Amino acid sequence: MKPNSHLYAVILAGGSGTRFWPLSRHLYPKQLLRILGDKTLIQQTMDRVLPCVPAGRILISTNPVQADSIRFQLGEWKEELSHNFVIEPEARNTAPAIALAAIELIKRDPEAVMLVLPADHVIKGDKKFQAAVALGAELATEGYLITFGIKPVRPETGYGYIQPNRRARLDVARHEDQSEGEIENAICGSRLSRQMDGLLLP
Numbered sequence: 783m784k785p786n787s788h789l790y791a792v793i794l795a796g797g798s799g800t801r802f803w804p805l806s807r808h809l810y811p812k813q814l815l816r817i818l819g820d821k822t823l824i825q826q827t828m829d830r831v832l833p834c835v836p837a838g839r840i841l842i843s844t845n846p847v848q849a850d851s852i853r854f855q856l857g858e859w860k861e862e863l864s865h866n867f868v869i870e871p872e873a874r875n876t877a878p879a880i881a882l883a884a885i886e887l888i889k890r891d892p893e894a895v896m897l898v899l900p901a902d903h904v905i906k907g908d909k910k911f912q913a914a915v916a917l918g919a920e921l922a923t924e925g926y927l928i929t930f931g932i933k934p935v936r937p938e939t940g941y942g943y944i945q946p947n948r949r950a951r952l953d954v955a956r957h958e959d960q961s962e963g964e965i966e967n968a969i970c971g972s973r974l975s976r977q978m979d980g981l982l983l984p
Contacts, residue, residue: 788893789919791835792883793827795844795852795901796870813901814851822855824901830908831899834915837862841886842901843879845870895922897983918983928983 795813813824821829831840837859844852846869856863868883880898887894897915905911918928931944 786895786919786923788891788923789835789895789897790839790841790887790891791831791897791899792841792843792868792880792887793824793831793899793901794876794879795824795842796848796873796879811848811902814848814855818904823904824852825855827899827901827903828856828859830905830911831897833908833912834919835897838866841866841868841883843868843870843883845873895919895983915983922983926983 813827814822816822819826828837828840840859840863842852842856842863844867849867849869853860853863853867868879868886870879870882880896883898884896887896897919914930918930922928929944934943
């Protein structure tokens, strides 16, 4: 992908360790586990984002309890990440974590474009991922707020949904945040609907 010197990545790695219990715990959430492959999920996330953003422009958002374990797992990039940990004073969920990282980025680069990625995703198709990030970063510099979506395989109340505008490929026609029942089933029944996956270029 075309280099963008103002593109930064923020890996959200402050999970509570409840979704994969009993394998995951608060001190050892699922991003620190080897679930698929020889590497942990956060190591896979680093590998995935490096073709898009150099290690020196990757920030790790986490909490004091998990920071040392993450530093150990990402020891291959110890020098590049030495000043790139954004430690949340207390857990306040996703939006405050993103805001805290954004404040740090603005201090470093007022023209920063921020790619936000959860640390615990499994994404297949690296080339498609890189192409999506490249397009999203280009649009973000034009003032668009970018969200990525995946085709849902079943209704799931824990996630939000987006429906693209049929007439304008890059516009969103409808958004439902953690919708319930009939609304969610109708959205999942749409050929164009996408499940929000937590990847953003705000």
